[in-house]
Amino acid sequence: MTANITSLTDRLGPHARPDARRAASTASLDLHNACTAAGLSLSALPSTERPGQVDIGWVAPETADELTRLIRRSIKQALRASERLRAAFHARALDIPDPYVRHGRIELGQLPLAAADRLTGLLGGPLPDPDVELSYWPEAQLLIARLCKAFKQATRGGFLDPQFHPDCLHCNAEALLALGSIPVATARRLADALESHPEPA
Structure with a gap:
């Protein structure tokens, strides 16, 4: 698991602060694992264009609907x-x-x-x-x-x-x-x- 986080962090390049890269890597991995556990087809990765940010990319309407349902259930x-x-x-x-x-x-x-x-x-x-x-x-x-x-x-x-x-x-x-x-x-x-x-x- 540590190797995966390191490889994701390396993709961010030298422009993001180390703490921002680490936070983006950890957050994207947590979100990816949570979506996988919930059966959502959503790939969360640290952004290569905006260092320190999480890129969730494009999602299917069905995935967006399910994510909406889960969020509404939580609130x-x-x-x-x-x-x-x-x-x-x-x-x-x-x-x-x-x-x-x-x-x-x-x-x-x-x-x-x-x-x-x-x-x-x-x-x-x-x-x-x-x-x-x-x-x-x-x-x-x-x-x-x-x-x-x-x-x-x-x-x-x-x-x-x-x-x-x-x-x-x-x-x-x-x-x-x-x-x-x-x-x-x-x-x-x-x-x-x-x-x-x-x-x-």
Whole structure:
């Protein structure tokens, strides 16, 4: 096995750093062995054109389909959590983009301030004076604080780090909160909270 790794490394030439060549050789061999074990016809080799990278070459559609299936199976819990959260958002008529899975976490996307305000109330947080203009910087920061506190309580310790994007007169874009991503377990607890909390008065 060591001889195989050495011969693959030698193909990379002198342009890649030794640690990069070694990493590419090890990664390509691991991927090749994993694909072989899974019955996938995929040849992973250290790239000769891009030293330090792994070249998987061209694959048949059947191989791509099977690889997709295996990856989706590995993130099944995350996909289920994002779908459940999507259903909870829709059931509450929240103006929030559909959540999706990225890097094993649930991305919540951006939402209008009115939707963030309503989400805060749905999670048990206090509601502001209806005459307050949420898009002003101080009021938006207070909204973020209320949302984060309600989110933490509703999800039993979950962390949310919203970023405020003010409205833009130049491009006529409304003010938004970018909610970022949350772990799968937190997404499940958020769905629990939205499914169980009554509508605020």
